[in-house]
Amino acid sequence: MFLSEPFARVLAENRSHCNARVAQAKHRYPGFDAEAFSVFLKTSVDPVVAAVDTFLPKEVQEVGLIAYDVALELVAQSLAGPGARNQWLDRVWGELVPKYAQLVAHQPRLVLAMLSNAILNIEKVPGVHIEQWLQEMRCLAHHVDSVEKLQHLGKILAWRSGAAHFRESAIAAASELPSPIALAAVGANADSNWNAVKDQLLANPWWSPEKSKTELALQGISVGQFTGFGGIFEVPPQVQACEEGFLVKSADRYSFLMADVYGAVLQPASQEEFEQSTSVMNASGLPPPRLQGSRLILKRGEILLNLSQKNLSFAYNFHTVAITSSYTHAIWLFPLQ
């Protein structure tokens, strides 16, 4: 595989500088894989430089060198390239960044860093649909003509891909965008009213403009897993409800659980938070949930739980009921209405 002409030219003209940077990386990271870096340059950096060349050829030199440095940092940390810890960065550079070539041409370091950091952060959140984020970021790229809009879009799509803890900030970010982009970003029809959509999103975390998502969420979301299988729970967890979500205890580890129609996320919490959390009374006016054997009784109907009826317990807040059992390391979450 050969480099495109613009990138090959940049590297040739800055040969000594680029070689010195690799030497520095070798010092800072003794395990630096020069071969992997070479592959990443060809497969992932080259498409970015080539795309910029089509928009703004005069910026190719600067973009090429900055992209080279960022790529070096990523490969040196084993975050990109063949054999990297992260599988997605190569795709972000190869498939997504060229779609935003116009922004890269003007603010290369900021855009490359933002998108690289975003995928690294999203990948760390268990249960997030990264493929969905990538695909929607690609599809909506033509709406984006500024870095600010790109930032907002990335946040909203991260939330919709399952990063439930971004919910409030993502809705706020959507409000900063022009209505057509905001509606597209949250998956609403183009002829919808943004303010009405926003009000519904804020009122009920289990509501989505996409009917399929709402229906899927009614069937419940499972979160958490045994540490032996890559999860974070050493023992079956205990759950306490609070206004914003749930506080979870498993052995000596404490977590904060947030859930909505798009997914559920566990964040680190402290013992004090767990001990200080108080039960939230159901102020929604709905009858409280009940358990009958292995059936969860909600106002909207009954749900047959695929769990032994022995030692089942639940906690609930204004919108959500969380089911736990001493026979599973998972927590099941259902919308109350």
Add this chain to the structure above:
Amino acid sequence: MPPFNIFQRVSQAPTNPKTATKTRQFDVASLYQGPVSTETTTASEDQPLDEKLRQAYFWIVNNAIISPHYDIEYNDGPPQTYTVGDSKRTLTLPSAQSYSSFILLPLLTFITRKKCLFVGGPGRGKTASAVLMGVLSGATVREVRRAMQHGHPQMSTADLLGNPLPADLINAQNMEDIRISWRKWLSMRVKIVDEYNRIPTRTQSALLTVMGDNYAELLGHIYECPESAWYLTANDEQGGGTYQVIDALKDRIDVTVQALAFNPHFLNNLLLRIEEDIRPEQLVPREIIFSDEQVDHAAAAIRQIELPEAVRRRIEFFVSQFELCETAGAQFEYMTKDTARLSGVDWNQIVVADNGRDRLKDLGCQTRNGVSVRALISLLLFSKALAYFRGSSAVDLEDVRQILPFVLIGKLQADLEAPFFSLPENAAYRVDRLSWLRRIFDLANDEFNRLDLDREDPVRDLSAEFEKGLNNLSERETRARLSKIERLIADRARGRKLYGHLYDDLLKLKYLHQRYTNYLHWLRSQ
């Protein structure tokens, strides 16, 4: 300058992460923060200074020092341990963030503006580390190197402090007219004296004035030095060398760190450094350089770190083990090792006369002296500094345990003739004094636990009662307290051997008794 510098990269993440307990506020801006830096994600100027200090530590560990040794070990659960070799030494894999003393202690010295001695063989990075600390203060590498004092046998006071201007020497009618050209290093915030044990004794005295009292004097002229951190290097911990280091100078040193051996597994890094001509001191990132005000603020914050009473009591108990020398004095107050030292009587004669106690059990028998007040001040301050560095608001017993050997090494002198050192399992402590000091602190703590002093300590209770003040204390109550003290002394004295902690208890009780007696006299005169 390149867009970002790999070598100068400072950790963007908290370097001692702890679970947040504040109100949960998720900021999606964090989505775009990560390993790749942007213009908007550079280190904030208003970040906490303890975090900045940790970033400085980790930058040095990861970039400047090729083979760090993690000898300050912390655990938050049972560590993995392995018994290795015929001598059955223990290799420990700590379960919490642990540190390299060779970097951490100089850094704590820098932030507290105290004095640190580097010891170890030539070419082990002693001077290089000192230079790094100078650069952290904002001086350029060239300034730091030029200001460094290199000890040599011909070093004069003028070399060290400065010279009178030759023209003034001829023309001046009185001493005040002689202007002095003070040496530049006296104004530096980080002062480095390389190979201080090669400085002649007379010049050492001039150095002592600068180190101890922070001013220089020449021909009746005074130069007031700014508060500064001091780094001295020596090849010999005991102060030997071309000239014997005077005791007063040694006592001014707050901590002593040893430059450990280079691990050849890191030779590749050394090779790269040679090939690329990289000098870490020239690449110190701007984000980890401290201004004078920042050091002042950090030092003030360190002084505010709490030292809980329970920890303080254990330090007191440990220190009280060492000063008693029962055969040295006829009067109770003079039964100290210092009395024996001042008398000039041979130490072995004094030790032979001391035959009443279990010399194996008594920790005091392992040393030839006690702990000086200056060493205690260093111990307390550096323990606080370590707690601050670790992001704690209070000193933990483990902080004291880790710092103590570096403060007391060279100050608490081991008596190698003591029975403790003749046991085969303790043979290594004859050589490895750091481990010995940590061991005797552990033994003192075991004894403290055995005596159950955390729960029941009548001397502590009486002291606490006295601390509440004497205002409006009735004559009857005063007499009751006096008799309580007398009963306690009688109880302590009955049929027991005298150990260091008991000696200090009795002296404290005598002090309390005297204060109440004086108060009683005053009360009766009213």
